Amino acid sequence: MKDMIVQGLQQAYQNLVHMVAEFLPRFVVMLVVILAGLLVAYLLKYGLRALLHLTKLDRLSEETGASRVLRMAALPSMTEVMSRSVFWVTVLGFILVGISVLNIAGLQEQISRLLRLLPEIVVAIVILFLGLVIANFLSRAVLLGAVNAGYASPRLLSWSIRFIIWILAITMATEEVGMARQTVIAAFSIVFGASMLALAIAFGLGGKDLARDFLERNLGDKEKEKAEEPQPL
Amino acid sequence: MSVGEVDLLVAIPSFNNANTIGQTVQVIEESYQQNFIRDRVVILNVDGGSTDHTMDVVASVDGRKAIGRRGLTSLRTVHRVTAQYAKSPSPGMALRTVLATADLLHARSCAIISPTTVSVDTSWIANLLRPAYRQDFDFVAPLYARNKYQGLLARLLLYPMSRAIFGKRVRELYCEEWSFSGRLAMQCLGQDVWNDDAVRARPEAWMGINAICSDLKCCQSFLGPKVLSPVATTQDIVEAVRQTVGNLFWCLENYESQWLNRSGSEPVPTFGPEHEFTEDGRVSNQEKIFELFRTGVTELDSVLASILAPDTYAQIKEISTHAPDKFRFDSELWVKTAYEFAASYHRPGVLTRGHVVQALVPLYRGRMYSFLVEHAESSADEVEADSEALCVEFERQKPYLVQMWKGETQR
Numbered sequence: 001m002k003d004m005i006v007q008g009l010q011q012a013y014q015n016l017v018h019m020v021a022e023f024l025p026r027f028v029v030m031l032v033v034i035l036a037g038l039l040v041a042y043l044l045k046y047g048l049r050a051l052l053h054l055t056k057l058d059r060l061s062e063e064t065g066a067s068r069v070l071r072m073a074a075l076p077s078m079t080e081v082m083s084r085s086v087f088w089v090t091v092l093g094f095i096l097v098g099i100s101v102l103n104i105a106g107l108q109e110q111i112s113r114l115l116r117l118l119p120e121i122v123v124a125i126v127i128l129f130l131g132l133v134i135a136n137f138l139s140r141a142v143l144l145g146a147v148n149a150g151y152a153s154p155r156l157l158s159w160s161i162r163f164i165i166w167i168l169a170i171t172m173a174t175e176e177v178g179m180a181r182q183t184v185i186a187a188f189s190i191v192f193g194a195s196m197l198a199l200a201i202a203f204g205l206g207g208k209d210l211a212r213d214f215l216e217r218n219l220g221d222k223e224k225e226k227a228e229e230p231q232p233l
Numbered sequence: 234m235s236v237g238e239v240d241l242l243v244a245i246p247s248f249n250n251a252n253t254i255g256q257t258v259q260v261i262e263e264s265y266q267q268n269f270i271r272d273r274v275v276i277l278n279v280d281g282g283s284t285d286h287t288m289d290v291v292a293s294v295d296g297r298k299a300i301g302r303r304g305l306t307s308l309r310t311v312h313r314v315t316a317q318y319a320k321s322p323s324p325g326m327a328l329r330t331v332l333a334t335a336d337l338l339h340a341r342s343c344a345i346i347s348p349t350t351v352s353v354d355t356s357w358i359a360n361l362l363r364p365a366y367r368q369d370f371d372f373v374a375p376l377y378a379r380n381k382y383q384g385l386l387a388r389l390l391l392y393p394m395s396r397a398i399f400g401k402r403v404r405e406l407y408c409e410e411w412s413f414s415g416r417l418a419m420q421c422l423g424q425d426v427w428n429d430d431a432v433r434a435r436p437e438a439w440m441g442i443n444a445i446c447s448d449l450k451c452c453q454s455f456l457g458p459k460v461l462s463p464v465a466t467t468q469d470i471v472e473a474v475r476q477t478v479g480n481l482f483w484c485l486e487n488y489e490s491q492w493l494n495r496s497g498s499e500p501v502p503t504f505g506p507e508h509e510f511t512e513d514g515r516v517s518n519q520e521k522i523f524e525l526f527r528t529g530v531t532e533l534d535s536v537l538a539s540i541l542a543p544d545t546y547a548q549i550k551e552i553s554t555h556a557p558d559k560f561r562f563d564s565e566l567w568v569k570t571a572y573e574f575a576a577s578y579h580r581p582g583v584l585t586r587g588h589v590v591q592a593l594v595p596l597y598r599g600r601m602y603s604f605l606v607e608h609a610e611s612s613a614d615e616v617e618a619d620s621e622a623l624c625v626e627f628e629r630q631k632p633y634l635v636q637m638w639k640g641e642t643q644r
Contacts, residue, residue: 071582071583137585140536140584140588141588143532143533143536144533144536144588144591144592144594145591147525147528147529147532147533147594147595148471148525148529148591148594148595149471150521150524150525150528154528154532155532229469229470229516229522229598229601230382230383230385230516230601230605231382231383231384231385232384232385232386232387232468232469232470232473232474232477233384233386233387233407233408233468233473233477
């Protein structure tokens, strides 16, 4: 009995040593790959940045209006966006290669699934980016329009627009990567429906006087409103 | 019947003006008969897709056989040409059609008359056409008799700013009646600007600024009081600012090489009185205007902070807390504000250019309210003196705009 236990422990110990002996070199290789990846990524980032500065990409981007789109999404210059993107894509690629060296069953499959998802992830990122730009643009347009027209609560209107577009963009992006598809769509429907219902109730019942004012101002005697301000030209 | 070549062309851009355009055509014909009896003339109607048979009215209205000043009646035919340039109205496209026609007919002088202005009389046509036809002027801007509350956007911003920047004292660059030479028509027709929103919305101001910047001869001609048809829709302030200020900033952007080194301003020849004010008119519910200014400053804080210099923004926030009767938006602050908006349009940052222009509306309302309070009891001369002082302030601060424009001063 005692021999069997000792033998079992020895076996386990030998397995552990064997596994560690097998794992450690791979782990070291993984670290080396990742470190090399970081080095390559930094080199690529600074090399690309210098190259793009030389080619005056930022000026071109300014002239074509692309820079304004980036600023609207609170992103840095085109050169910076491109060099940082290259950096992170390279780092991510080397990390995945490094992890695959570990040869852990199951993880390999997950990595290859992740790689297969990469195009969808890129599309999802583009959707989120466009959503951000459109949300910023429209919410600001609504804010300016509402302030200039003298509507009540312009910021609330502006934030509602921003919120709805964000929700829509997030839903579309998650739908694109196939993440909890049903849950996301259901969540979107619930949030959107609830927002509309809340607005309807608040506007129709809680703010019926405000609603009346609003309708009178917009559908009623518009000329009377305009006459308050002198002829501009 | 072929029109052939003409000396004079008067164009009427229209859109659903069947009620008033007949009278406009009659007045133009009468003016031709009275004042240009020996000249080859044409009336051109350019229509933006009217659905009320405006073009039929132009073609069918009875011409008057008026007797000229010397007791003569013109034997020449007054041709009428109608053309639809688009299915929806666009002042820019309408003007382009007029210029193309003027070029085709080799017109020496052209005038544009709005069919919504019901106070047009025969002298208006003559006063607009003569300087370009007989005295070799290239751009003739109108001057109107106004009460002190009319045309405040032009008085408080458009005229003083355009005068300080482009160096010519043309009061009514943003107008619906003006005239120009065939030479200027050809020069403008050949430019690649017709798809720009700023030109499409206010082509007359672009044409005037283009003439100023090309050192062509400009003048002003007094027409009289401008009365709009009761059915004409009056333009609201937001739309007026969007179109006119957007156009002015666009011209700053596109003619920078012509204005950056100009300083001061010089008068242009004026036919008739330079200004004529009446002290009548009143503005009801002025507090609403102040309230819109105050709400705008509060609600647009992030937008204004990204346009204005911190010091300017702080001053505006400070004055917005004043009681309405104590409120003053002084000239120095107003000029600084306007120039910082122009510089922001030049380097828009996180905002689009359209949003920069729209964000000016509440601040303009503040300045307008300040004017209304200050000049509630002022005489016409006092109002004019104040306008002149504002123009001088715009000229004094122009180096500040130039610095910001060149990026030498951070907003």
